[in-house]
Amino acid sequence: MTEQTIGSKFRLGVSASPDWRIAVDGCLLQLLPLQPGANVGFVYVTEALSRHMPAIMRRLAEATGLPHLVAAISHSIIGGAREYVDEPAVACMVGAVPADSAMLFDRPNKIPAGGWFGIVHADPHVTALDELLMDMGELSGAYLVGGLVAAREARAQWASGLVEGGVSGILFTQGQPIVTGLSQGCSQVGPVHTVTSADNNMVLELDGMPAYAALQDAFDVKTLRDLRRAGGGMMVALPVGGSDRPDYLVRNIMGVDPQAGALAVGALMEEGDQLFFCRRDSESAGRDMDRMLADLRRRCGDATPRGGIYFSCMARSQDQFVQNPGELDRIQAAFPGLPLIGMYCGGEIAAARMYGYTGVLSLFL
Known part of the structure; x- marks a missing residue:
């Protein structure tokens, strides 16, 4: 495979139809003939076509002959500068990466040690998923990005075959340069506190004072009624150390107990x-x-990204970027003509950690 071949842009095919065959063939019309050296493909299918996932993937595999195909079902998928929500659609992006630089995996223990970059799809119902992802990253030395499949029923994935109820994806060696970024969806309110008393997910005291009182001070609310009127945008964030910029994990406030002065949080x-x-x-x-x-x-330097994969929280699309410019418009403005694919998630993965209300963009150079 020549350097010129490797440097070619990925190709994107997107098609919407209630008939899965028409949707797949619409993608193939945009993808075929494949560019020379194409050997990887990413596929996202909306939930409306979930029961046809095996047939969709078999048809794409037979028509393209790609050795590395990964896919996931989602309530909402990304194709170019458009989000497909609650409509039957298929998006497929194919491209060329250096020979022997990619490897599929269909379960967590299939990741060998090495300096991998992994694109991961995960079922949110996997037991202790956050700990599992951290273990996967630490044991293999892999930098993992991706998303939790957001679907009402079927949460199918594909990596050489159908994967249900697990974690799967594709790994790349350093022979394929990839840059990735994380965008948070929340702003800090008040100072950083130290937990001085806790019980499981109940925060009893912060800095020696009742946790509920600290919440009241931060958001300037006096009563429980005021708290309810303030809306559902209040969260807690857990700072992450060892990053080259301020980083944090956002978790929901599950409930409050004014009498005990406690908060229940999602961690x-x-x-x-x-x-x-x-x-x-x-x-x-x-x-x-x-x-x-x-x-x-800045990190891309003189290189033009050949393709991108974006994982974003469903709440960002529904609540935070409902006015122009939206997330996908901003990406296309920053990288004009970028072939882009991805899905809206029930949780995002970056550096093998589970995030919420974030966007994770990875670019192939």
């Missing part, structure tokens, strides 16, 4: 942990998206 907490309050905010989400894209442009 196990221990004494000595740190957290801060944050709010899901459209303006700050847009600013951080632009920051991420500018940083990716």
